[in-house]
Amino acid sequence: MPARRPPEPDRRETLSSSLGEFHGWSSRVSAKDGADDPPPLSRLRGERRTVRRTASNQDVQGFVAAREQHWHKLLQELIRIPSTFKCEQAMVARVAAHLESLGVGIRRFPHYSHQLKDQPAAQPPFSAAPGRYSLSARIPGSGGGRSLILSTHMDVVPEGNEAEWTHPPFSGHIDEPAGVIYGRGATDDKAGVVAALALLEIICHLPLRLRGDVICQFVLEDEITGNGTLLCLKDGPRADAAFIIDGTRLNRAINQHAGNVEFGIVLKGKPASVGVSHVGVNAAEMLARLVLHIRDAVFALNAERSELWKQFPSPFQISLQEIESVGRQLTVPDLARARFYMTFPPPFTLASMRELVTESAAKFCAAYGLEGLVRFDWDGFAVEPIMAECPSLEAVLQECATGAGLGSINIGPSTGTSDMRHFVAAGIPCLLYGPGDGGNPHRMDEFYKLADLSKVILLYTAVIQRWCGTAV
Numbered sequence: 001m002p003a004r005r006p007p008e009p010d011r012r013e014t015l016s017s018s019l020g021e022f023h024g025w026s027s028r029v030s031a032k033d034g035a036d037d038p039p040p041l042s043r044l045r046g047e048r049r050t051v052r053r054t055a056s057n058q059d060v061q062g063f064v065a066a067r068e069q070h071w072h073k074l075l076q077e078l079i080r081i082p083s084t085f086k087c088e089q090a091m092v093a094r095v096a097a098h099l100e101s102l103g104v105g106i107r108r109f110p111h112y113s114h115q116l117k118d119q120p121a122a123q124p125p126f127s128a129a130p131g132r133y134s135l136s137a138r139i140p141g142s143g144g145g146r147s148l149i150l151s152t153h154m155d156v157v158p159e160g161n162e163a164e165w166t167h168p169p170f171s172g173h174i175d176e177p178a179g180v181i182y183g184r185g186a187t188d189d190k191a192g193v194v195a196a197l198a199l200l201e202i203i204c205h206l207p208l209r210l211r212g213d214v215i216c217q218f219v220l221e222d223e224i225t226g227n228g229t230l231l232c233l234k235d236g237p238r239a240d241a242a243f244i245i246d247g248t249r250l251n252r253a254i255n256q257h258a259g260n261v262e263f264g265i266v267l268k269g270k271p272a273s274v275g276v277s278h279v280g281v282n283a284a285e286m287l288a289r290l291v292l293h294i295r296d297a298v299f300a301l302n303a304e305r306s307e308l309w310k311q312f313p314s315p316f317q318i319s320l321q322e323i324e325s326v327g328r329q330l331t332v333p334d335l336a337r338a339r340f341y342m343t344f345p346p347p348f349t350l351a352s353m354r355e356l357v358t359e360s361a362a363k364f365c366a367a368y369g370l371e372g373l374v375r376f377d378w379d380g381f382a383v384e385p386i387m388a389e390c391p392s393l394e395a396v397l398q399e400c401a402t403g404a405g406l407g408s409i410n411i412g413p414s415t416g417t418s419d420m421r422h423f424v425a426a427g428i429p430c431l432l433y434g435p436g437d438g439g440n441p442h443r444m445d446e447f448y449k450l451a452d453l454s455k456v457i458l459l460y461t462a463v464i465q466r467w468c469g470t471a472v
Ligand SMILES: [Zn+2]
Pocket: 153, 188, 189, 222, 246, 247
C-alpha cells in the first residue's frame, strides 16, 4: 500500500473514521522529519468514547501498522535501561509510567526478602534491595467471557564481557537493512514487554470491547527465581488461562519444561606436602575426577530418554558452573567446592535425580576411599518437570496462527524453565509463545527481528478476542 501523510488531526472525528485512514498510513518513519509519525496516543484516547462497534480485523491491522514504529522505538528505549537482578528499579518505573500513560490501573507487588523467605514456593536468592516491584495491569471485560493473563518479564541476565559485543549491550542498536535490534534483553524479554504494552494499547484504545478480563503481568526475577510471577498470582488477579510471551519463535510454543536444579558439592581432602603429595588427598584433583564421574552418569540417561524428548539430543544436562580450591603454601589443597546446574525431563523428579547423583558420588567415594569426605548442598534453584494441560488454549493458538497465515505451530517441550510452573500450580492452563524470531539470549550480540513484533501483536490480538470473546 502506498505511503501517504497522515490526515490532520480533527478532534471531532470519531476513532472509527480515523481508523479508516490508518490503513493508508505507512509504517515507515522518517527519522529526520517525522513526516510519517504515528498518531499521538492522546488523540486515540480522546476519541475512544465515540466508538460504537467492536474493532474489525482491518481496524486492528491499521492500528498496528500506524503504531509499529512507535513500538520499535519503545523497545529500543527499554533495551537502553539495564535491568539485571537487584537493579531493575528504572525499568519498573518506565513500564509503570507507560501503563499510566495508557490510562491502565497498576498493582505493584514488592519483592520483600523477609516475606519471600516464608513462602515455600519462593526460590533463593532473596534480595533486600529496595524499590523492586513486579507489576500487574487488569483490563476488566464486560462479562460473560474467559479471562486471560499475559506474562512477560522486565529483568535481564547480565551482559557479560561488554568488549565481546559488536554493539554495546545496552545501546539498542538497530541495523535498519537487516531489520534487527541488538542488545541485552532484545529478545529475552523486552520484545515481550513491548508486545504486552502494545496489546494493552489495542485493547483500551482501539478498543476491542472484550467480555473477559485481560491481566498483563510485568514481572521481575524470571531469569533467576520466578518469584515475580509467584507474587502476582498469590496476591493479584488470576485467570482462566495464561500466555507467557517469552522465548519462542512464531512457529513454536512450549507446553512443558524439564526439571532444573542447582546444587553444590564440597570435597575434603587430606593435606600433605607437595613433595610427598601421594600421601595426602588432593581435594582439587579428586573433585575434578568426581565432577566428570557424575557428569558421565547424568549424560548416560540421555540414551533412554522418552519418545517425546527424543527431539532433543541431550535433555539430561549437567553443567559445572563453578569450581574452586586453593592449596596453602607448598601443601596440596585439602578442600574443594563445585556448583552445578542440571536439567532433566520426566519421568525423573528432583528426588530421583538427587538420588542418582548421590549414589554415583557414593560409588566414586568407595572406589577412592573418600567415604564421609563428600557433602552435597541442595540449596539452589530447584523445580520439578512441569506440564501444562491446556488443549483448549492450544486450539485457540493454532486456529489464530492459521488465520494469521503463520501456519501450524509446533507445540511441545523445552529443556529450559520458565514461570509456567506457578500458573500450573495455581491451576491455570498456560502456554509459552512469542515474541518471535531473535537470537543469542544470555550471550553476546543478543538480537530481535523487528518484523516479528507486529506479527506477534496481531496474532495475540486475535487470540485475546477469540479466548475472551467480544461484546458485539
Ligand atoms: Zn526470558
